[in-house]
Amino acid sequence: MHVNHYAPDEPGGPSKDHWFSIKVDYLMTGGPVAVVSGIRQDDVPANMKRATPTFYQSPLGHRHDRMGFSWGVVQPACHQMGTGPAPFSPAGPGPDGRWLKGYTVKDAPLPIWSDPDIQPPDNPPNCAFTGPGE
Numbered sequence: 001m002h003v004n005h006y007a008p009d010e011p012g013g014p015s016k017d018h019w020f021s022i023k024v025d026y027l028m029t030g031g032p033v034a035v036v037s038g039i040r041q042d043d044v045p046a047n048m049k050r051a052t053p054t055f056y057q058s059p060l061g062h063r064h065d066r067m068g069f070s071w072g073v074v075q076p077a078c079h080q081m082g083t084g085p086a087p088f089s090p091a092g093p094g095p096d097g098r099w100l101k102g103y104t105v106k107d108a109p110l111p112i113w114s115d116p117d118i119q120p121p122d123n124p125p126n127c128a129f130t131g132p133g134e
Helices: none
Strands: 002-004 019-030 033-040 053-056 066-069
Antiparallel strands (some): 019 033
16 A cells, blocks of 8 residues: 655645555455555654554545544554554545545455354553564
């Protein structure tokens, strides 16, 4: 997944393109909402590599869509696969004034487990992310 985060380098500064890639390892949809999670491929500290964008595709059209993103919003030290904020940022035109149409969210319902023997661990492991070879 390729991301262009058009934002200033410092508060009040001019906005510019910040491109990076996410190697996706998790995708979940339900109704008009999708959660995408993966590892950033750019040069950020190991405990900030996990990135999760979330999407809401409005039935009223793309101008009503929303997106959420984990970087700068979610505490990176305990950011786990598949966890991200609700889609909070309203859609807007790009820097050139055009509205983009780059995705479609499709519902993918899953069966609900009813096995009473499946339980979460009593002591889950530390959630700090470490990259390959660390």
